Amino acid sequence: MLQLLKSKIDKKTARICIVGLGYVGLPLAIEFAKRDFEVIGYDVSVDLVNNINDLKSHLSTISDELLKSVEFNFKATNSPKKAFTNTDFIIICVPTPVTKSNDPNLDYIKSALIDILPYLTKDMFLILESTTYPGTTEEIMIPIIEQSGMVAGLDFGVAYSPERVDPGNITFNLSNTPKVVGGINEDCADIARELYSQITSVVKVSSLKNAEATKIIENVFRAVNIALVNELAILAEQLGFDIWEVIDAASTKPYGFMPHYPGAGVGGHCIPVDPFYLSWKAKEVGLNSKFIELAGEINQNMPKHIVNMTIAGLNEVKKSVNGSKVLILGLAYKKDVNDLRNSPMLSVFEQLLKMGAEVSYNDEFINEVRMDNELLASTPLETIQNFDCVIIGVKHSYYDLDYISSQFISDVVVVDCINVLNQNQSKCCVLKKLGQ
Template sequence: MMKSLRSKIEDKTAKICIVGLGYVGLPLATEFAKRGFNVIGFDTSREKVEVLKNEIRAGALSENFKVTADPDIAYKNVNFIIICVPTPITKTKEPDLKYIISAAEGISRHLRKGMFVILESTTYPGTTEEVLIPILERSGLKAGFDFGVAYSPERIDPGNKKYTIKNTPKIVSGVTGECTDISAQLYAQITKPVKVSSLKVAEATKIVENVFRAVNIALVNELGLIFGRMGIDTWEVIEAASTKPFGFMPFYPGAGVGGHCIPIDPFYLSWKAKEVGLTTKFIELAGEINQSMPNHVINLVIRGLNDVGKSVKGSKIFILGMAYKKDVDDTRNSPMVEVAKSLIELGAVVRYNDQYVNTVAIKDKVLKSEPIESVHDSDCVIIGTAHSYYNKEKILTYLTEKIVLIDCVNFFNPIEVKNIQIYKKVGSGNAN
């Protein structure tokens, strides 16, 4: 079985199925297709599938890449199945593995000898062995003997043009040593694989990467609150500290953390730690700090409007950038969505501009992106995401002297906005 898979990888006759065609699965599928593999993408969203079919017809995607919403078609005659589905958390911040479980149940019904299943979804250590494999073995087949299993955490950074799948090393580990070798051989076709000793080590590696970022972001957010009260610009402090060529890595304050990984993954580890009788105080505190930052932005808006004799209720507030990071269309856990929601609840009239996000649903409202020049008649403008297409000089021409300007991303410096009456920057002395 394993020898056959190795041969199919070498001569590129291996048929690969990617389950989940989001920010992780779609780039992975297209990269394998570019390298000459026959790839079929499976997603339960028929709307997404139809969009991708149109892109394939138009030549925007490789002809080696097919898509379907039919599992019978997706799993037919495939050699490798790579699971790239979301792993959210519940309202009580516990792991929600429903998408992994659903994918595993569907695969189990189509599993046959000689197939190989790889999980890429970020999750807590033990998921592959404790959740995925038992479901797959309902087929009557044995993992590591009748079919292969491996875990290889995704390392996709949406919008990052410097580090892509091709030049970002890929952690891999299988249920057996041979499974590790085969999964490494597969990923070696598109990137550099890095073998680790066990499935749990591979799962823990991804969690550590995101916990590291979450904790450090929380640290600078707290420093921003402290230094802001002291009249110190945290951004300038960090830039100065960054001149040290060793022992320091820069992180920056902001309105909070967004996306799928940083706001969620630390809680996967916290939950698993409780299972072994430990409490992750440090990690949970970091999560609390990061989640509190949108409220800090709201307080800046309230104080800024108060300084010009206005209340939030009835005020026109314009947000520049609704996505969670620059130059992407992803609003998952975006701090600006949370800020907009709170402002609407306080009675504000909220509008926004983001060419990457055409619409955003907030409570019972659907907001539509408006032209940047629409900021000119606002009472308050929030710079939420520093998209590359935002031009400082052009934006300043639309801002009146009496406008309240809240800068969450260090978009401006005080000299550039010296004519703006109220300018408050997150992490700066003028934000208190």
């Protein structure tokens, strides 16, 4: 099996199926297709599949032109038979959210495996990329697939390689970010390394669990440090120092410090979710991951702090939040992406609505959003003078801050969550800046 797969990789005759065509799966499919591999993408969304085959990208980070450039090597389908028949490698890139109680939800992984099971044959190779707790591949994935009667590592290959996608980051991408791989045995790890080395450099670790833990620890590190600076930002407001200037100053130290920055919370598919997978798993062995859970609590409370800053600002101009018109600039969870998952600005939006504010948003990456059972469209920037309060949550590239600030009138409240306004841009408003 292994020699056959290695030969197919070398000759670029291996057929690769990517399961899940979101922020992780679609870029991965394109990367392999660019290297002349035949790639089939599998997704349960009919609309998504049709759009991809019509060369219309659903991701702001993937252009229609990029899809067109690989159309001869990459097609999408929602048919399991078309996706998994005569396929050599199946790479699973489905979401791994958490429940309301922050427990892992592996339903997407299980569903994908059930779809694959009837088509599994000897010599296939399965790779899980979805972020999850250490042990998932061995405890969940392999038992489901071995219902076929075949043995993992002998009849078919198994590996884990955590996704490392940072949507909107033009500096780092799949081709210049190393992939970590671990296999059920060393031979499987070697085949996974061989496959991924076609698109980037590869770091092989000694086990599936070590590969799974690598991704979790990367995100725990970020979550804890972001929570730390979020807490320091609130402290800075009370003690009268500028957290942004302090971080910049501390960053001049050439060792022992890595800058992280405060904000309205954390969003996306990783930082708000992944650390809870590890804390949940820790409880299975009787451990309480206090740092992880405390970091989650701090980050989840940041939208409330932004709401309190908004209330305080409106009070300064003798206005109540109830009835005030509020405009949120940037609803996506980060700059220049059309991803709303776990966006802290959604929480700010919802809390202000409940308090009676009339809330609108501007975000060219988010055409519409459903709030309070009402479908709302992005509000043009030209209407900014109609609002009592403007909250800057995300700095998209198309924002001209000089123009935006020139539209502020004397009693408008501006809540700057990300330190983008300077003194000259804030002379004509009541400015409330996070961390100052």
